[in-house]
Amino acid sequence: MDSSLRSGAEAALDSSVVVDDAVRTGARPKVRLLVSRALGLLGAVVTLIGVILLAACWRDDLMIEERLGKATAEVVSVSFQRTVVRFATPDGAVHSPSQGLLYPAGLEPGQLVRIEYDTADPEVARVAGRTAVLALLPIGTFLLAVWAVLAPLLWWVRRRW
16 A cells, blocks of 8 residues: 555656646746747837937928028037027027027037028027938947847847747
8 A cells, every 4th residue: 555655646746747847838938928029029119219210300301491591509508418509580589499409519608600490490400511311320320239239139038048
């Protein structure tokens, strides 16, 4: 009787190991699938934001070019978020775009700079001669860096984990 109890206990132990292994291996592919989809979705969202940002730059440039106004502006302040300028339009009004100047790299406070603006909306202004092409390099580099991290991570999650 002692041997029958042992074989019954071993059978019960063996079946629980099989069931436990089945549960573990069944959950792993689901987690792997969710993680890989989340990483892919993150990459897609970041890429979409970059493309929308480029489209917004081109839209602003088109608005300026359709109703082009030119002026000399004084750089009031320069910060990480924006470069504030002040300029006068031919009608005598003084404008200072609240969102700052487009493509302001290299400007310093007190400097006088030629700008181009939308005569219908002087809030949209850019440094003369600069266009959305300048946004391609930083946005493209950022997206390349994001995918340089995400692509190997996605590959690793799908193949190894």
